[in-house]
Amino acid sequence: xxxxxxxxxxxxxxxxxxxxxxxxxxxxxxxxxxxxxxxxxxxxxxxxxxxxxxxxxxxxxxxxxxxxxxxxxxxxxxxxxxxxxxxxxxxxxxxxxxxxxxxx
Amino acid sequence: xxxxxxxxxxxxxxxxxxxxxxxxxxxxxxxxxxxxxxxxxxxxxxxxxxxxxxxxxxxxxxxxxxxxxxxxxxxxxxxxxxxxxxxxxxxxxxxxxxxxxxxxxxxxx
Numbered sequence: 001x002x003x004x005x006x007x008x009x010x011x012x013x014x015x016x017x018x019x020x021x022x023x024x025x026x027x028x029x030x031x032x033x034x035x036x037x038x039x040x041x042x043x044x045x046x047x048x049x050x051x052x053x054x055x056x057x058x059x060x061x062x063x064x065x066x067x068x069x070x071x072x073x074x075x076x077x078x079x080x081x082x083x084x085x086x087x088x089x090x091x092x093x094x095x096x097x098x099x100x101x102x103x104x
Numbered sequence: 105x106x107x108x109x110x111x112x113x114x115x116x117x118x119x120x121x122x123x124x125x126x127x128x129x130x131x132x133x134x135x136x137x138x139x140x141x142x143x144x145x146x147x148x149x150x151x152x153x154x155x156x157x158x159x160x161x162x163x164x165x166x167x168x169x170x171x172x173x174x175x176x177x178x179x180x181x182x183x184x185x186x187x188x189x190x191x192x193x194x195x196x197x198x199x200x201x202x203x204x205x206x207x208x209x210x211x212x213x
Contacts, residue, residue, distance in 0.1 A: 033213065040210040043161075052161035055207035062152035075178050103211065 028099030031092050034084060058104045061097035068093045126192065127162075132200030135193055138185065139201075147201040158206025165198035 038044050038053045046053055056064065070076040071085035088096070136145075139157075143149045147158030157165065171177035172186035173194075189197070 032210070036210050036212060040212050042209055049167060051163040051167040054164045055160055055209050057208040057210050059156055059207060060149065060152045060154070063155040066153070067155075077176060100210070103208065 026095075026099045026102060028092075028095035028097070031088075032096045032099055035096070038080075056100050059100055061094075061101040064097035064100050065093055068097070127195040127199035128192075129196070129199050129203060131192075132196035132198070135197055136200050139197065142181075143201075146204045146206070148204070148206050156206050157201040158204035160202055160207050162198045162202035165201055166194055169194045169198065 035056075039056050041053070044053045045051070067076065068085045068088060071078060071081040072088075074082060085093075136147075139147075142151060142154040143157050147156060147160070149156050168177065169186050169189060172179060172182040173189060175183060
């Protein structure tokens, strides 16, 4: 019975380890919940000037990082994006960017 | 009565011309060769620091190019290219890249 237990424990440990890894790959998923309020709605419009909120799923993470930092320091002028970006740490930005890039 | 009819006719002819979408996909394709060096031929950039444009909303691309052109969006490389673009160029390029397969909206939770 003991040996059977051991036989079960090892694969269970391996399986749970792989679940943890899968979560660790995209901590940006939870952190990006706010983003879905606009960027997950088909054809959602920016108010002024009027243009559609950009599609960002599948975008390069390096570019997302650069864009969010540009919104933080107002190199890119956008009130809503500045307000959202200023609340993010560098770690948050990296996590969110990696998650968006993974959505290909 | 004939005058009213003629006026309506003239007005509707004008509306047809005004309303005509003036973006030209094929012109955009040929103009996009400059962009391809960084953004990829179909806008699916292979270089991490350059954004993918494929499938992006057309009016977002138009707005971005105009912002680079006016200087309200600052980028050394893009302001250089955008200042040389006419309204027609911006329409054509945005039409071309928006009709490629690439970017998507975020999935809902």
